[in-house]
Amino acid sequence: MPPVSRPKVESVSPGDLVEYALQGRLRIPSIYQWDRADVTLLFDSILRGYPIGQLLVWQRPATAGTIFVGHLRIEAPAVGDAYWVVDGQQRITSLVGALTATDETVDPRFRIFFDLASESFVALSRLQRPADDQFPMSLVLDTTGTNAWLQARPELSDRQIALADQVIAGVRDYKIPMYIVAGDDDHTLRDIFQRTNTRGNPLTDVEVFGTLLSTDDEKQRGDLHTLGSAVHAFGFGEIPEPVLRQSLLAVGDPARTETALGHVVDFFRDEAGIPHAWLIPHPEYIPVLAIFMAEFGPPRGRAAELLRRWVWRGMVGEPVEDDTVFLRAVHTDPLASAQRLIGLLPALQGWRPDISETRLTHPKAKVNFLGLLSLAPRHLPMGGHRQGEPIDVAPLLEVTDPLVPVLDDSSSLGRGMANHLILPLAEAGDLAERLRWDTFDERVLASHCLDAQFLELLRFGPPHRFLEARAKAVEAVIYRYVQDRALFGFPDGPDVTALLGEDDERD
Missing domain, CATH: 1.10.472 (Cyclin A; domain 1)
Structure with missing residues (x-):
């Protein structure tokens, strides 16, 4: 047996990870696949004190350059002991991104708040104004900012203030084991990675190491x-x-x-x-x-x-x-x-919509997809999510085509949108059989332009009856959604009510 190179292990806090990132010591492959639900669940696990897994980093030199960690762009100096992240990219990016978010951060996956009313974490887009009782995770490491936020809200109850303090302490004091492998030989690193990278949506050896090994020789970005x-x-x-x-x-x-x-x-x-x-x-x-x-x-x-x-x-x-x-x-x-x-x-x-097109490289298919997406599709009970959770399609589109067929049908209707649902690939297995015989919440069915009558057609009717009925429903959904936004036939001049308001003011 050859000599074993043992990694050392340290405990790091989310604040430590932010500090490493700002110093330019964290070098992370730009592979970020999590959705909003993943990030809010991560913070919920931390608050509850649940384990979120260990981190694995490769300690080696890194050249100076512009690096990105989530929404952060950092002009990093040359570092002799940088941490090249091998396992933990999604968790580190989520934590650092959320804890350093600003009012100008665009990605909603990093705009994380703790809702003191519902006692849960939420992600908001930049155009969504947080409620007064939604505490921003970006203030967790900022004592002065936290105190100012609390003082500006005298209406908060003692319980809500105590809950905010609990969230802050829970995140600040949380410890994550970080395994550090030093040296130029990546054999031990690859061995550890292949043995431990089995949870969630694991990245491949090629994705991680190909990025790490190529980044070292990059020239300054233009x-x-x-x-x-x-x-x-x-x-x-x-x-x-x-x-x-x-x-x-x-x-x-x-x-x-x-x-x-x-x-x-x-x-x-x-x-x-x-x-x-x-x-x-x-x-x-x-x-x-x-x-x-x-x-x-x-x-x-x-x-x-x-x-x-x-x-x-x-x-x-x-x-x-x-x-x-x-x-x-x-x-x-x-x-x-x-x-x-x-x-x-x-x-x-x-x-009128052309629902025969499902190839997302085609403009008509993109319109069709957006029309069905307006129903806010929800997860089926497979693929690691709880049934009924909203599907965040943006990360899915980074890695796969989230349009999956219900029936194995090569007819014109079978190739079109009438035979497709918006789902992660992990939830596509045996889809027709599950829809025929499993029990689904009405809200979940409605989010996929389905209901009990459609399922009856799947169970007892020939396939074309299901496809013909759903084709009409799908076309109506897409048409209504586009019309509500395009407003064909409506006047496109200035807002008449605004003009009347100006006249009233002059009078």
Whole structure:
């Protein structure tokens, strides 16, 4: 038996991990696959004192450069004893990201709050204003900020204040075992990784070590690469490089472009109802919105409403021959710019969904997917989640196509949306049989455009009857969702009520 290289083990707190990150000592592969439910569950486990598993790091030198940990961009110096994270990427990224979030953090997976009313952790987007009794995890390591937050809320009960103190202490004092392997030989490291990396959605040996071993020789990132990494940290997926380049050319300054694209992501996610870049049928709209945000800031009121109409009408319509006309339409003021953008779209009459398309590389399939997504699909009782939990599709789209068929049917209906549900791949096994005979909560069924009658058709009718019935229901859901956002047939001028209000003030 060859000599054994034993790792040393230390106990680290979440605060230690934040300090290591800010010092540039933590080097983490940019592979972040967790959703909001994963992050809130992590904090809940910490508060309850449950074990969350050990960390495994490789202690070795690291060169200077721009590194990313969650939403953080750090100009890291050269470090002789950096911690290259082998096992624990998701947990460390979640903890560091949530504990250092600011008002400008875009990714909702890092905007974690403890709701003192429901006594549970919640994740909020940047456009969702936290309630006065929702304590931000970003203040846990900030005693002065915590005291100011509590003093500004005299309405909190003694129990709520005590509960906030318990959350703070529970996170600050929590200890995580961290195994440290030193030296240049990665044999021991790989052996430990392969024996222990079996929980949740484990990363592969190639994903982890390929990233670690290649990062060491990277040259300093250019503006475009750094911008792409920063935008990817918004949790909205990867924006194609040509689109990033056009956004940078339109706005001009990398920092200003990054800020503008953060507002674009907020707009897509919270105003337009599009949770991931992959689901945008026409990504050439991104630079237009970027210059809009850079010129005017996040849209409000009527301007936001008209921009949403422009995005959705453009999504279901034919692309314009020269999309640069959109860039030239953004000037003067936000409302007039939004009206000009709508006026540049080709006229579209009598639009109906085409539910035959399910390939998510196709614009029509993306519209179909978003229509079904509007029902807020929930997990089935498989795949490691509790039945009824909402599905966060953004992380799923990073690794797989979350459209899964119900029946093995090669007919035209069988290939279309009528035969597909939005689910993680882990919940797709024996789907038709489970729907036929398992018991499901009505709320879960409704979230997938299903009900008891559809299940009866699955059990006792020929497949085409189920598919024909669900096709009508799916088409109605998609049409209604698009119409509610595109508002075909509605006037696109200024808000009449706002104009009346101005007249009243002058009178």
